[in-house]
Amino acid sequence: MKNRYFPLGFILLLSLTFFSADCGGREDDDIDELGEVDLNFQGTFGAEPLVMLAEEYPYEAGMQVRFQLFQFYISEINLIAKDGNKLNIGEVALVNFENIQSTEAASKGLDFAFSNIPAGEYKGIEMGIGVASDLNEKAPSDYAVGHPLAFQGNYWSGLSSYIFTKIEGNADLNGDGEFTEKLTFHIGEKEDVPLYEMISLDYDFTVSKDQATTIPLAVNLKQVISPSSSNFLDFRVVSQDHTNQASVYSLIIDNLKKGAISINQ
């Protein structure tokens, strides 16, 4: 009778052994020590807090801009342990600043909590900007309501792609205070235009048992649409792109992946 439980116990023990070996070389007795990691995203536009609708920002060439929506997907969220091993903590999340409509809300930012993180020392985080290819092959109908990928509004059935990022707002083209130019940029992935890319950020932190550790992240929207005075989205020329013009969507998505997201010092 005793031997009846042996195979199950052996498999469980084996599983635990492999699990512990894959978690950055932590001691076996640490495996039950779990904490929480919170990703905190704070939006900015240059040095200013990013606030939807309530704030207006000086822009290139005497223009001004005001935002209503800025959102983007992140996926394949991994923590990087001190020994270089990666620990996947999340499949996908939607970072959406739409409801950040005051400086107070902007200072709080957006929080994403990940629990059951093994205690230990870590040296960074990596994440994909957009929706990973295996997830992008799916559609909202594959998910239950409430899942970040269940929202039909972020999916293009025609392109069979999620919309990786959306930026919407208004521009005052000539500095007269009239924000009549409507801005709408939606960037998704076309079959022949892969846009998804991983980014990695160095950050030393410790996860302790039953404690929450915050990784502070800054997202600079100005860096996304106007990285320099010679390289920016000129709203006098283009105010809308739904992944039609390579010069537009490449600028947005490339800048989002390169430098717009950083550790918030």
Place this chain on the structure above:
Amino acid sequence: MLRITGILSCCFLLLACQEQERIHSVKTDGSLSHIPYSPENFALQEPNGFVKMAMPADNPLTMAGVALGRHLFYDPILSRDNSRSCSSCHLQEYGFSDTSSLSRGIEGRLGKRNAIALSNLAYHYTNFFWDGRAASLEAQALVPVEDSLELGNSWEEVETRLQAHFNYPVLFRQAFGITHTSEIDRSLVAKALAQFERSMISADAKFDRYQAGQARLSESEERGRLIFFDESEVLPTGECSHCHIAPLFTSLEFFNNGLDNTDQPLKDGGKWQVTRNPFDQGKFKTPSLRNISLTAPYMHDGRFATLDEVIEQYNVGGHYSKNESPNVRPLGLEAQDKKDLIAFLHTLTDTSYLRREDLSNPFLR
């Protein structure tokens, strides 16, 4: 011999009827425990391509629950003067919408908004009403009874009527397993109504059959489809599908679609009336376009009588407001484009939904 057999048969029949009546009648003390309670799951067919339904754990669909909700939906017993029911403003032949700009309640009282068309509510996991003031379908169902411009009643009165009714206590017993008539309350009424409304699935329009490869669109419908979904490099973009997203043809979100300039005081602030957030002024829940050809007049206040008027509103880009959706912008649609767009919108009509027996008035059978 034949006569004796006949008399015996009659006796058995009479006894059987009496037994049926005994187990399906309320006892004089209001007890219901003797009535069988064996809830049977209502097998809702989830259409392909839709997201998974948001079914609350505390209100699963049952055959008896849906049937009860159907009776309540069509029964004017909920209104103060027994004149109006949910179905008075949500007419099946019009996609469960109203034909009046502003719906009328008891005594002909004029409401404040157009009755929104009902379909596929099982996928609307939150934000009910044009302004989103109800978080769930159950919460929504509680409101019209006590709205003085709608059913104008009180829940206490409704509960009293239902508890004393000759038939409803049995239906509530079969639906929810209550043991006494006194347990009939507003929350069970709301649950039953929500169950019935969740059973209202519309997914058999020509567009659905086209998506399934079972129907072909005409040339005009196809042009309209390309305009609607912005899928053509040569045709103008309709920008419709930012908010009216297939297959529900709503994003379930709130937008200011440029109907009015919100820098001026609005007669109806929409979502703002719930949140008091100034940036919600003039925002309304995006309605589904399913059965749109039958649900005129259009918008929250029924200001547009025809689809032509609706499309023209969008074609000019609406009225400027700080929070107007940037996706509402001048479209440059020509006359033929508009015709094609309307042709496509007609492919969203689900005639089988309009004729579904199980959604029809049970009192007219």
